[in-house]
Every structure is written in structure tokens, then in C-alpha cells.
Amino acid sequence: MSGYPPEMQESIRSVEATRARRVGETFPAMSMEQREKILSGFHPDYREETFHAVRVGVSKGQRMPVELARVVEARPHVGADFDLSAPVAETDVLVIGGGGGGASAALLAQESGARVILVTKLRFGDANTVMAQGGIQAADRPEDSPSIHYLDVIGGGHFTNVPDLVEALVTDAPCVIKWLEDLGMMFDKEPDGTMMEEHGGGTSRKRMHSARDYSGAEIMRTLRDEVRNREEHIAVVEFSPAVELVLDDQGRIAGAVVVNLETGVYGYIKAKAVVLATGGGGRLHYQDFPTTNHYGATADGVVLAYRVGAPLGYLESMQYHPTGAAFPEQILGLLVTEKVRGLGAQPVNKRGEQFVYPLEPRDVEAAALIRECSERGNGVVTLTGQPGVWLDSPMIDMIHGPGTIQRALPAMVRQFARFDIDIAQEPILVYPTLHYQNGGVRLKADASTDIPGLFIAGEVSGGVHGHNRLMGNSLLEITVFGRRAGRTAAHYAGQVMLAAPNLAHVAAWNREMEAAGIDTDVISPILLPDYVHRE
Amino acid sequence: MATETRVADNKMIPIYIMGKQYLVPPALTIMKAMEYAGYKLIRGVGCRGGFCGACGTAYRIQGDPKLYFGLACQTVVQPGMYLAQLPFFPARRETYDISQLEPTATTLFSLYPEVLRCLGCGACTKACPQEIDVRDYMAAAMRGDLAKLADTSFDCIMCGLCAARCPAEEAQYNIAILARRLYGRYLAPRSEHLERRLEEIETGKFTVDLEELKGLGEEELKVRYKARDIEPK
Ligand SMILES: Cc1cc2nc3c(=O)[nH]c(=O)nc-3n(C[C@H](O)[C@H](O)[C@H](O)COP(=O)(O)OP(=O)(O)OC[C@H]3O[C@@H](n4cnc5c(N)ncnc54)[C@H](O)[C@@H]3O)c2cc1C
Ligand code: SF4
Numbered sequence: 047m048s049g050y051p052p053e054m055q056e057s058i059r060s061v062e063a064t065r066a067r068r069v070g071e072t073f074p075a076m077s078m079e080q081r082e083k084i085l086s087g088f089h090p091d092y093r094e095e096t097f098h099a100v101r102v103g104v105s106k107g108q109r110m111p112v113e114l115a116r117v118v119e120a121r122p123h124v125g126a127d128f129d130l131s132a133p134v135a136e137t138d139v140l141v142i143g144g145g146g147g148g149a150s151a152a153l154l155a156q157e158s159g160a161r162v163i164l165v166t167k168l169r170f171g172d173a174n175t176v177m178a179q180g181g182i183q184a185a186d187r188p189e190d191s192p193s194i195h196y197l198d199v200i201g202g203g204h205f206t207n208v209p210d211l212v213e214a215l216v217t218d219a220p221c222v223i224k225w226l227e228d229l230g231m232m233f234d235k236e237p238d239g240t241m242m243e244e245h246g247g248g249t250s251r252k253r254m255h256s257a258r259d260y261s262g263a264e265i266m267r268t269l270r271d272e273v274r275n276r277e278e279h280i281a282v283v284e285f286s287p288a289v290e291l292v293l294d295d296q297g298r299i300a301g302a303v304v305v306n307l308e309t310g311v312y313g314y315i316k317a318k319a320v321v322l323a324t325g326g327g328g329r330l331h332y333q334d335f336p337t338t339n340h341y342g343a344t345a346d347g348v349v350l351a352y353r354v355g356a357p358l359g360y361l362e363s364m365q366y367h368p369t370g371a372a373f374p375e376q377i378l379g380l381l382v383t384e385k386v387r388g389l390g391a392q393p394v395n396k397r398g399e400q401f402v403y404p405l406e407p408r409d410v411e412a413a414a415l416i417r418e419c420s421e422r423g424n425g426v427v428t429l430t431g432q433p434g435v436w437l438d439s440p441m442i443d444m445i446h447g448p449g450t451i452q453r454a455l456p457a458m459v460r461q462f463a464r465f466d467i468d469i470a471q472e473p474i475l476v477y478p479t480l481h482y483q484n485g486g487v488r489l490k491a492d493a494s495t496d497i498p499g500l501f502i503a504g505e506v507s508g509g510v511h512g513h514n515r516l517m518g519n520s521l522l523e524i525t526v527f528g529r530r531a532g533r534t535a536a537h538y539a540g541q542v543m544l545a546a547p548n549l550a551h552v553a554a555w556n557r558e559m560e561a562a563g564i565d566t567d568v569i570s571p572i573l574l575p576d577y578v579h580r581e
Numbered sequence: 582m583a584t585e586t587r588v589a590d591n592k593m594i595p596i597y598i599m600g601k602q603y604l605v606p607p608a609l610t611i612m613k614a615m616e617y618a619g620y621k622l623i624r625g626v627g628c629r630g631g632f633c634g635a636c637g638t639a640y641r642i643q644g645d646p647k648l649y650f651g652l653a654c655q656t657v658v659q660p661g662m663y664l665a666q667l668p669f670f671p672a673r674r675e676t677y678d679i680s681q682l683e684p685t686a687t688t689l690f691s692l693y694p695e696v697l698r699c700l701g702c703g704a705c706t707k708a709c710p711q712e713i714d715v716r717d718y719m720a721a722a723m724r725g726d727l728a729k730l731a732d733t734s735f736d737c738i739m740c741g742l743c744a745a746r747c748p749a750e751e752a753q754y755n756i757a758i759l760a761r762r763l764y765g766r767y768l769a770p771r772s773e774h775l776e777r778r779l780e781e782i783e784t785g786k787f788t789v790d791l792e793e794l795k796g797l798g799e800e801e802l803k804v805r806y807k808a809r810d811i812e813p814k
């Protein structure tokens with residue numbers, strides 16, 4: 047029995063009819079000019095009307111998606127009169143965010159002598175980190191070098207990356223792999239110990255290290271296990287997201303206000319330094335796109351840091367992964383890994399025709415899919431109104447031999463089989479999905495910011511990847527900058543003497559909002575998306 | 582937010598959330614059905630993609646004697662489904678210093694002596710939403726075969742459903758991660774190329790190159806970027 051309804055099966059028959067011919071033909075790649083044209087015509091980043099230049103704060107004028115601006119230009123949870131006189135806890139370093147970035151920071155801060163509290167929104171490890179499948183980059187083979195990695199990163203980022211940050215990323219990369227391995231992470235290896243490394247989009251050397259289909263999960267569970275082993279020095283507090291940072295009388299970080307999600311009670315955690323590692327914002331659903339991100343990805347860190355005056359950057363570009371699941375509805379937006387195209391599956395329209403080279407850069411590929419479904423009207427529309435094109439997965443077994451799909455993509459096969467779709471026999475319906483926040487809070491190479499005592503790590507940051515991140519560089523970023531942030535924060539905390547804490551910045555923010563004529567009901571960070579159905 | 586709960590038709594089906602009936606559209610996952618029913622989820626939800634293990638669920642279906650387990654984000658509702666979320670299950674976990682351990686069966690048994698109490702009943706395997714043969718990896722654990730335990734438990738998302746079912750009160754997934762970490766650190770073959778690269782970085786071999794690259798303007802960087810030779814697939 048096929049999980050596809052009859053209307054869609056009809057289109058599948060057209061795909062089958064052209065398959066044998068297409069195996070030998072590949073749609074030509076675009077020229078630079080063609081790429082630029084399709085991007086400006088169809089990539090979501092170029093839809094001017096969906097962006098907003100933020101009207102308040104230090105980065106006034108920064109363009110960002112309207113959905114993000116809506117939570118940035120919003121009201122804080124607590125007023126300036128919130129009582130800070132009786133902190134619920136006190137520590138040297140407060141880590142906000144229990145993903146890979148936060149876990150790395152907590153470990154290094156503790157190793158550098160600090161007492162650490164890690165607060166996180168849901169459970170420790172419920173994060174984008176745990177969802178990463180592909181892998182992590184590091185130039186550790188003789189034919190590769192950190193300098194070659196540097197060029198790949200900066201070219202991929204359209205030459206807008208901050209050079210010091212890229213240098214840190216590529217130089218620390220091999221050390222991070224070693225660190226993860228010493229913690230007991232199981233990398234894919236040849237019997238002689240050589241790492242199995244593959245290409246990723248935009249790499250000039252094979253440097254993608256993996257742990258089967260579960261690279262991010264393996265990093266996350268290893269780091270989490272290690273944090274738990276140090277429970278004497280690192281306290282983990284779950285279901286307690288931060289809602290406001292606290293400064294002292296001299297404008298230095300003095301901790302954060304957190305809320306217990308289950309009781310609704312707010313409390314002040316006093317800290318000499320804060321590492322912000324709250325990840326991305328896919329759950330804001332920019333331009334109503336579905337997302338690959340976890341439930342708590344609501345761009346909280348951008349909001350928190352900005353309200354205490356940390357500059358933002360690069361938020362005018364978001365990464366849309368070209369192939370998110372468009373059917374069945376139950377898994378709308380979930381990632382269909384790049385590997386499917388890498389193994390030879392072509393995107394084709396409702397008539398079974400190719401319309402794009404399968405491995406254009408992510409932004410170009412995504413724009414081509416959108417054009418096929420919008421302007422050209424060649425997409426398949428599901429019963430719920432979701433458009434998509436076919437990703438012709440059965441080609442993989444035709445090219446590489448029967449059984450290849452099962453062997454190479456077990457997680458994908460399992461995912462679709464749950465809905466009676468056998469991707470070795472039937473194509474997958476795909477449409478671009480919101481995947482990664484390229485920009486965020488600006489940081490320096492030691493993970494510090496313009497605000498004394500505030501350190502940044504991971505997807506919440508901006509500058510490492512310029513305007514476009516390459517696959518495999520964000521698992522790298524979270525470990526490289528997580529470690530740097532933890533270390534720097536601990537050293538800083540060892541020296542600072544806090545003055546009285548206050549929330550004066552909240553009053554100033556509210557005044558500035560009023561002066562700008564912004565009248566809003568939105569209270570941010572929003573913490574969770576609202577998916578509750580209402581009649 | 583329409584993006585998460587678009588509904589194709591309005592033929593509703595009854596499901597029972599902790600015993601209380603709700604009518605929901607037929608094609609939703611358990612997770613989306615709960616949201617459709619009006620729950621704002623805080624517990625029992627994380628990645629929404631089958632990777633984090635936050636959404637373990639036990640269920641029965643009216644007229645069917647069997648007890649089922651699944652992930653709420655990956656399982657579609659059926660008429661007459663009785664659901665209970667298991668977002669957390671208490672399981673024993675030892676703390677240890679990985680750098681001080683030896684990768685041996687003795688280590689495993691001294692940290693988790695209960696390994697040897699496994700009855701081989703297979704209730705864990707039946708409960709595992711990742712289709713892992715948990716009984717089999719527990720058998721490897723009893724033999725002290727760390728490599729096999731590490732390998733066969735690899736897809737574990739630590740949802741805790743196996744532990745919830747175990748008559749021997751095992752914490753299978755905590756035992757398994759200990760074995761994987763011992764394997765990754767001590768038993769997996771060493772990567773010589775990685776060690777060499779670390780030495781090179783230590784001695785500053787790439788510093789000059791990187792300094793130069795950092796100083797280049799966009800035009801020169803573009804030239805170098807275009808001139809990269811690409812390693813064949
Ligand atoms: C499906 C998918 C596949 C991917 N594949 C790859 C890949 O193959 N290679 C690669 O390099 N990258 C990949 N990425 C990207 C990469 O996984 C992420 O960018 C990276 O893991 C982010 O790590 P992080 O620690 O910054 O954030 P996260 O891992 O998202 O962690 C952030 C944590 O902060 C918590 N948090 C949020 N707000 C608050 C708050 N207010 N208070 C307290 N806590 C809060 C969150 O709940 C979460 O636990 C992928 C991403 C996705 C979604
Ligand atoms: S449920 Fe417990 S006793 Fe039964 S096989 Fe699994 S681990 Fe052993």
C-alpha cells in the first residue's frame with residue numbers, strides 16, 4: 047500500500063515514466079549570472095517586504111525577518127522593579143542553553159576553576175545539536191590544512207565572515223576532534239584508525255567527520271554525559287529558560303532572571319559571567335516556512351543580548367535547506383539530508399522533468415525549487431495545500447545497485463516507512479525548509495562581546511559564517527567557541543568584583559520603545575512557539 | 582501557527598489522552614494531536630524529529646490486547662488510542678571519571694553490577710522505538726563485550742522506554758553510553774593523521790599562512806577561492 051493519495055500517485059507515474067532516461071542525463075549547472083538572477087527573484091532573503099529594519103537598540107537599522115523583529119521589538123517579561131535582592135542561586139559562570147555550545151562551555155569553565163550553573167529551556171540536550179546528522183568539519187588529513195579550510199569557509203560565507211573568527215574556527219578544529227574523541231565520542235573510522243571523511247557542500251577537501259547518521263546526537267550525548275559526571279561543580283537546571291540578563295551598576299553582566307516553565311515562578315541567578323548559547327530561531331517560521339529546528343528554537347539569545355546592548359549582525363540572511371519533507375504533513379519541514387542528492391537522486395517537477403542541477407549551493411537550489419512551484423506552477427500540491435517537487439530517490443538504487451538506499455540512508459528509510467512510503471520505490475516530496483540562523487550576536491575570537499561578562503557560543507552568534515554557513519561548520523563552531531567561551535568566562539569571573547545588580551536597562555529599553563512609537567503586546571523571549579489549536 | 586497543524590479534512594477520530602476523550606483529525610502525529618486537543622506542550626517534547634527521546638509514549642488501542650510504545654513525534658494517531666506520555670523515567674546513573682577508567686568488563690560490572698541481573702526477557706526490545714535489539718546489547722554487556730555493546734546500541738536516543746519496562750530494573754541506556762565512551766576513548770583505533778596535525782598546529786606550522794589570508798582583501802580572496810583545486814569525490 048502506498049502512503050501517497052491517488053492524486054499524487056498520478057504525478058508519480060510521470061516521474062517513473064522519465065526515470066530511465068534521466069539516469070543518464072543531468073540538468074546543467076547555472077552560471078554565476080543565472081545564480082544571481084534566481085536568488086534575487088526567488089530566495090526568501092530577497093523578499094524585501096518580509097524584512098524589517100529594527101528601530102531600537104545599538105544595532106538600529108539592522109535588517110531582519112519581520113517575525114524576528116517582532117520578538118526583538120517587544121516587551122521584557124520583568125519590569126525594572128523586579129526584586130533582585132534574594133537570588134535563588136549564585137555562581138561564577140552561568141551558562142544559558144543546554145545544547146552542544148552550552149555543554150562545551152560548561153565543561154571548560156569548570157575545568158578552568160569556575161563554579162557553573164547551566165540553565166536550559168527544556169531537557170538538557172533538547173536542542174538543534176542532537177538533530178544534526180551529516181557531520182563536523184576539521185582539516186586533519188595531510189592533503190588538507192587549516193588554511194584551505196579557511197578559504198572554503200570564507201568563500202562559502204560570500205567573503206563577509208570576520209577573519210579572526212574563521213581563524214579560530216579552523217585552527218581549533220583538529221583539537222576539538224581530539225577532545226571529543228578523548229571524551230569517548232565514536233567517530234567513523236577505517237580499521238587502521240584513519241578518519242572516514244567526506245565532502246560537504248562547498249568544501250574543497252574531504253573533511254566531514256561523522257558518527258553514522260547520528261553525528262550531532264553522538265556529540266550531544268557524550269558532552270551531556272560528561273557534564274553529568276561533574277555534577278558536584280556543574281549544576282544543571284532544566285525547564286528554566288532565561289528571560290532577561292542582569293547588569294551591575296557598572297554595566298557588567300551580573301546574571302540572569304530565569305522562569306520555571308512548570309510553575310511560572312521567576313527567579314534571579316546571580317553570576318559573575320554569562321555564556322549565552324541558546325541556538326537558533328527556526329520556530330519563528332520566517333515567511334511561514336516550516337523548519338528543521340527543535341521546539342525551543344525561538345531566537346531567545348538574540349533578544350536577551352540585544353536588550354543589554356550587545357550588537358547584532360548578519361541577521362538579514364537565513365539558511366533555507368532546499369529539501370525539507372513536504373509530505374506527509376506529519377513530518378513537514380523535517381530534513382531530507384543532502385546525501386540523497388549526493389547519491390544521485392534528482393529533483394523533478396510534477397511532470398517528471400528536471401529543472402535544476404541537483405547540487406547547486408543550498409541557497410540557489412532552494413530558490414530553484416521555489417520558482418518551480420510558484421512562478422512556473424510545476425509543483426505538486428498536497429491535500430493540505432503544501433507545494434513541493436519530487437526528489438527521485440529510487441534513482442539511487444538504479445545507479446548504485448539494489449539495497450544502496452537501505453544501507454546508506456537507514457534513518458531516512460525508517461522515517462518514511464512509518465507513513466507507508468518506501469523511498470526505494472517511490473520519490474519523496476520536498477520543499478525548502480528553514481534551517482539555520484547564519485547571524486546573531488557579534489563576538490570576538492575569545493567569545494567575548496562588547497558587554498563585559500557576556501560571552502557567546504554557537505548558532506546564537508553572528509560573524510563566524512558570514513552570510514552563509516557550510517554544512518559541518520556549525521557542529522564545529524559550537525565546540526570551538528563553546529570551549530573558548532567557557533575558558534574566557536571562567537578567567538573573567540575569577541577577576542571581577544560585582545557591584546549592585548539592577549535592571550535599569552529594562553526601563554531604558556521600555557523608554558526607547560515608547561520614544562520610537564512601538565506599541566506591542568508581544569512579550570519576549572517567547573520561549574516556545576504557539577501550536578495550540580483554537581476553534 | 583498554521584505551519585504545524587494544517588488539517589486535510591474534518592473526519593475526526595476519538596483518542597484518549599490519559600483517559601480523557603478528544604476528537605482529532607486522523608492524520609496527525611500523537612504530538613500534533615495533543616496540540617490540536619489544546620495542550621501547550623512543555624514536557625514530552627523536544628526535537629520533534631525523532632532524535633532527542635523526549636516524547637516516549639505508551640499506548641493501547643481499543644479492542645487490541647497489546648501494549649505499544651512509540652515516539653509521540655513520529656507516531657500517527659489511530660481511532661481509540663489510549664495514550665500516556667512518559668517524558669521522564671527515573672534510572673540509575675553512575676558518575677565516573679572517564680580518564681581514570683579501564684576499558685574492561687570489570688569496569689562495567691563494578692559501576693553497574695545490576696547488568697548481571699538481566700533476565701533476557703526481551704521486554705526492552707519490544708519497547709524500543711529505535712528498533713534496537715536492547716536484550717541483545719544487554720547480553721553483550723553481560724559477556725563484557727564492550728565493542729559489541731557500543732556498536733549495537735549506537736542508535737539509542739536515551740528515551741528511557743526500555744528501562745520503564747525492565748523487570749530487572751536495569752538502566753540499559755546508561756550502561757550503553759558508558760560502553761560507547763570507553764570504546765571511543767580507549768578501544769577504537771587511534772588516528773595518526775590527527776595526532777600529526779595537532780603537532781603541526783602546536784609548532785605553528787600554519788600561523789604564517791593564516792595571518793596572510795586574514796590580511797587579504799576581498800578581491801584577492803576571491804581569486805584564491807576560485808583557484809582552489811577540488812579533491813575528487
Ligand atoms: C536537522 C538539523 C541538521 C543539522 N545538521 C548539521 C550537520 O550535519 N552539521 C553541522 O555542522 N550542523 C548541522 N546543523 C546545525 C547544528 O546542529 C546547530 O547549528 C548547532 O548544533 C547549534 O548548537 P547550539 O549549541 O548553538 O544550539 P542548540 O543545540 O540548539 O542548543 C541551544 C539550547 O539552548 C536552549 N535555549 C534556548 N533558549 C533558551 C533560553 N531562553 N534559556 C535557556 N535555554 C535556552 C535550547 O532549548 C537548547 O537546549 C543541523 C541542524 C539541524 C536542525
Ligand atoms: S527488559 Fe531488562 S531483564 Fe528483560 S531483557 Fe531487557 S534488560 Fe534484560
Ligand code: SF4
Pocket residue numbers: 634708709710711713715736737738739740741742743744753754
Ligand atoms: S535503547 Fe532504550 S533508551 Fe535507547 S532508544 Fe531504545 S528504548 Fe530508548
Ligand code: FES
Pocket residue numbers: 625626627628629630631632633634635636652653654655
Ligand atoms: S520530540 Fe524528540 S524524539 Fe520526539
